[in-house]
Amino acid sequence: MSVNNEKIIEIKDLKKIYVRGSEHIHAVDGITLDVNKGEYVAFVGPSGSGKTTLLHLLGCLDNPTEGSLMVADRMVYCENKCMNERDLTKLRRELFGYVFQKFYLIPTLTVEENILLPFAFYQKEDAHKNAKHLTEMLGIAHRLSHLPKELSGGEMQRVAVARALINRPKILLADEPTGNLDSKRSAEISGIFQQLNKEEGITIILVTHNHHLAESAGKMVELKDGKLV
């Protein structure tokens, strides 16, 4: 695969096959795709079309079965060989922020502690400063000492976004980030993503069934049966 500074993710003929007994599920079935630095991409498609599987492969959260995956000029997977687990962990931590549909906030920790969670195992001095900046930007600065159960769905989602951004990722991956939100809260998250992409230059890749959110992305990629449409 060629090295190009503009590309942040390059996948070639990527496949993920799940084996369940005698059944082989081709969840991602030969996808070739480039994502450029600073791009904002939305994956759309029917349920079961492979969107989450593809997002997890791109985010190095799961190994492909075949094909190649290059992230930030590093070969993650090629010819059945995968980057070693130590380098993978480093890559995930340095490059990616993840937002999942179910916020996965820790109920017994405050908002601030949840946001700072990625720092639990390694310290950085500017963590609190960055948490303050992010929570101000996301409009949840006044909620720092609250517990998740005291927040609205939209606020919880914004805490999850702040947590994903605390390590200053180059790439933000989000799976159905507005899946549990009403249209007003969805529009807020959509605005935040546009701001992050335009003003902070963060590359965003998300999965959504929400037309407004998909349309606010610079590029829409449609999947069907594990293939690009």
Ligand SMILES: Nc1ncnc2c1ncn2[C@@H]1O[C@H](COP(=O)(O)OP(=O)(O)OP(=O)(O)O)[C@@H](O)[C@H]1O
């Ligand atoms: N761990 C797994 N083991 C076996 N099959 C799986 C596994 N994960 C996903 N699949 C199958 O792979 C296919 C793609 O699933 P995936 O979750 O990527 O779809 P999706 O497009 O995200 O769907 P949805 O919109 O419902 O979230 C489906 O047929 C699903 O049943």
Ligand SMILES: [Mg+2]
């Ligand atoms: Mg999914």
